[in-house]
Amino acid sequence: MKYSNIDHLGSFKKLKTLKPLNLHSSLTKKRVSSSSIEAGADLTYNWAAMPVGDEHLAVLQQLADEQQVIAKYRAILSGQIMNTGENRQVLHHLSRGRVLGSDALVYADGEEKGEFYQQELNKVAQFALNVRNAQIVGSTGKPFTTVVQIGIGGSDLGPRALYLALQGWASGQKRKQLQAHFISNVDPDDPAQVLEHLDLESTLFILVSKSGTTQETLTNADFVRQRMIQSGIKDLNPALHMVAVTSKTSPLAASDQFLTSFFIDDYIGGRYSSTSAVGAVVLSLAYGFDVFEQLLDGSHQADVAALNTDITTNAALLDALIGVYLRNVLHLPTVAILPYSQALSRFPAHLQQLDMESNGKSVNRDGQPIDYQTGPVVFGEPGTNGQHSFYQLLHQGTDTVVLQFIGFLQSQRGSDVTTDGSTSQTKLLANLIAQIVAFATGKEDANGNKRFSGNRYSSLLFATQLNPRSLGALLAHYENKVMFQGLLWNINSFDQEGVQLGKVLATKVLQGGQGDEALEAYMELLG
């Protein structure tokens, strides 16, 4: 396999000569209906409002082929060391099942990893069943009605986004739910806020830290334990109200402070860990393990779809390739994630981590500086809310922002109201459609203030309903898109050395500054 910086590839040089397609009159019925790709589990990707035509597609296919991205994806699946910076395998796909075409077993740490992930899932399934059936209850005898995940970064953003995404669906299904909350920040007002209205006796905490050394998470676990002890509730035993999700080698693994532990390992990065025990425990407790299995199935379907070498049948790959064209040829630095679904309110925050932490790099996979731009800034809020907020800049600002719309034909609960002859769900979709077209085609006006230039590019991911399967596919679509972009840019999307310096300096501050003038200057300012 050959690893080349993207600017060394002939197909990339060709790509740089291609002008963007003008969208002002391109959104014909034919183009819109023929620009869709199945992305797995009922999820569809449509790129009609992206500035690419047949010529672009041909060159993008060459780029994918020349950079051997599908072969490299298969290398990841087969357990090769693709996290070069940390000298590790990259195994998050395996957490949702073995991907078609990668039959080889994957070994690490002296165990077969597919079996390891499955065993942990089996443990989660049994535990969730016991808690939901009140076979396992709190230390004072009350059934658990609430779960609180204590974690930060990948142990927080993904699981939190997925939990919120499924609340309405579970409610519509009249499923038994345990309420979930999340504590992440070392700011003491974060745990204090969450604990303020909880009944500790019926609350189960999930401490999530792969290394078992995350400062924020350990601190917040102590905060919670202290609260339990100070509560003065007779027989309340913190150790019977907390489980751990950690690696077998972490200091937490052997601790007696937990009711039980679920294991993860070094081959699944935090931001890719939602489909491992990191997401499994909280989601299975909240909604039932069968729901989590459906989510895994959706992710697995997207993983399988991402194997296609023809880019017109591989949604994640085409999404990645168009993104490279927008980033490296049109030089657009930002991407907005715009889900027309309130349930996805925190999904953009998860994608922000997924994308920016994976591909916010300035060196290639071998640590050599590169001469082209990599990961963009990613942000977003649900529509229609954003329409009444930052869309002004998206429509009429001086910069072009890349737009990624997400939508669903049906609401989650089916509870709706008809006003002015249409339901809320119909209005929601009407707004989604209107925005795509408004951004693409714009509007001339003699009054400059009312002029819309158009050619503001967008893609659309849609499904019938936001449910565990389509959500799983959506999650994996983005994971695979980010992976493909990293492979195209020849960077390592699986480490995060950029978070280290801050940790080192924070420790220095806590130790008094250690003679570092800049640190001490700010310590005085905030002293």
Added chain:
Amino acid sequence: MKYSNIDHLGSFKKLKTLKPLNLHSSLTKKRVSSSSIEAGADLTYNWAAMPVGDEHLAVLQQLADEQQVIAKYRAILSGQIMNTGENRQVLHHLSRGRVLGSDALVYADGEEKGEFYQQELNKVAQFALNVRNAQIVGSTGKPFTTVVQIGIGGSDLGPRALYLALQGWASGQKRKQLQAHFISNVDPDDPAQVLEHLDLESTLFILVSKSGTTQETLTNADFVRQRMIQSGIKDLNPALHMVAVTSKTSPLAASDQFLTSFFIDDYIGGRYSSTSAVGAVVLSLAYGFDVFEQLLDGSHQADVAALNTDITTNAALLDALIGVYLRNVLHLPTVAILPYSQALSRFPAHLQQLDMESNGKSVNRDGQPIDYQTGPVVFGEPGTNGQHSFYQLLHQGTDTVVLQFIGFLQSQRGSDVTTDGSTSQTKLLANLIAQIVAFATGKEDANGNKRFSGNRYSSLLFATQLNPRSLGALLAHYENKVMFQGLLWNINSFDQEGVQLGKVLATKVLQGGQGDEALEAYMELLG
């Protein structure tokens, strides 16, 4: 007064010749301690980690003077028509009191506006008192314990951010609180979610729409009324559970569907309306009117501080000017808002609207196209959470993102835990300090993967504690910063024509597409 595009100004041309200050060894104790400005109500702005030295400051002062920004701010205060696109006055400052130096009374709609805003506040004060004392109760006789604001955009983001920002403070003060919730999205799952766990008999709804025609808000109010009727609760009367905040001329003003109404007007844009009745009703109900008055006082202090002509004593103006240098000379397209305070979790979303809707414009105040960049993309999440997420890109990505840190010396509740010899609050501040320094100074390393280039610019806003006064000052600081940037760029920061096209096209979709091929193509796709 002279209105010039910024690129016509001699001082701007001079600014473009100035290289950024290298921060690698600039963060001396002297620089850090001497780069602070009082911003009102205990809030301090520090720009030590911004790439500007004495030479920059001198030119920035010239730029402020040449563009006459303080005179233009005074023109706003005195009631001149400064929202040129809509031919309106701009009066949000007046909602928190008459700013020092603008003694002239401001008239519009045949009334003196200072008195009008005060009268509405008096109504809010009395109403909030009556509700909180259970003089006014629900239609079935239960006291109100919960308030739900129904609004979108400026009627949602600012009030929501402020409500969340003060919860911990109110809790620390052991204040009586009414719980507040917010319904914004036309997605039917948004109201359904909020209503799922509410006791309708003890819930008061606040419908906020200036025009009285906002599609999402009217639809959601109907959703709520329908739920009340369908609940079958005897005597439950929707009209006795909903108040309106709207303009006197809106269709809602004379409606009998409300318990009472509070008035706003056309001279305060949605994104600047948090200190009007739009924020007053919900915050006064939740925390008491005296809390809202403290917030107004903080905003007022910041407004007064923003009058200073010397930029080294005017925090909002210097913040704006440095922003122009970063945007138009260094060409940095994005700004990250990084509050080290979980209570400010939604404050970046408010600033995102405030900034991007105000200054995301491509024409000047007269509607003429301009040749320079205006408002940046604004996004953000609380620290330390962001450190475990998108900070990777901020530290090591190929683009430089402008950083705005916010921090507080004390937590809101004072409830904390000591681990490894320090409290959570101490750890939080240690991380804040560490990040500022890490971003500015970077770190050399033989391993490219562990190299930090530094010169990632940041400012810091800080106060002793996040309380109503410092929060009010923080809010007004950003409003004034955005206003100053708009004045510097010679654009109109007070209209939002960019939101109109989408509304028109959404109506077309709801009417069947009306022969628009692009709309109909997407209607088929999502049909």
